[in-house]
Amino acid sequence: MKSVLPKVVRDLTEELTRLPGIGPKSAQRLAIHLLRQPKAAVQQFAATLTNLHDSVHTCTICYNLAEQDTCIICRDANRDASVICVVEDPLDIEAIERTESYTGRYHVLGGILSPMEGIGAEQLTVHELFDRVSRENITEIIIALDHSMEADATTRHIVTYLQNKDVRITRLARGLPTGGDIEFADALTLSAAFSGRKDL
Secondary structure: OOOOOOOHHHHHHHHHHOOOOOHHHHHHHHHHHHHEEEEEEHHHHHHHHHHHHHEEEEEEEEEEEOOOOOOOOOOOOOOEEEEEEEOHHHHHHHHHOOOOOOOEEEEEEOOOHHHHOOOOOHHHHHHHHHHHHHHOOOOOOEEEOOHHHHHHHHHHHHHHHHHOOOOEEEEEOOOOOOOHHHHOOOOHHHHHHHHHHHOO
């Protein structure tokens, strides 16, 4: 059946379905919800979206999200600069920071190796990680990737390259279920995973 909704509502619905986890019905409900909001609120929402790319940058050190050239964590002199926690994306950092148990710094890979999807080391920041290990006084690399085949392949790639470097390489273990996403793990589980990390 052809939709009787105005074209602009249909267009907004279609745009909203591009967001992860938003199906057609949810997108339609969101579009109607926005339509029912005061015009000023919707304008503020639109302005925030418009400014998103102008206001958010990639940290030049760790590739986390930042409002300046470097992120808030890399600028924090109280963080342990000798320990780097390697994560897939910035949401993993957000989850780990909620534990309040990790005081080192991070490196965001921007994904994991996935040859089937055409994602190789060149599409990630793996080589930038290796450069950091060569330039900085790094004593430990903590691999904080999900437990999946692709994440395991990414871990092996990192370990193989760094095996002759004078750096301890560990991986989060206890408490993280196989196939579980770090960003969805609770703070207690992540704390246990950090304290129980294993050498690779």
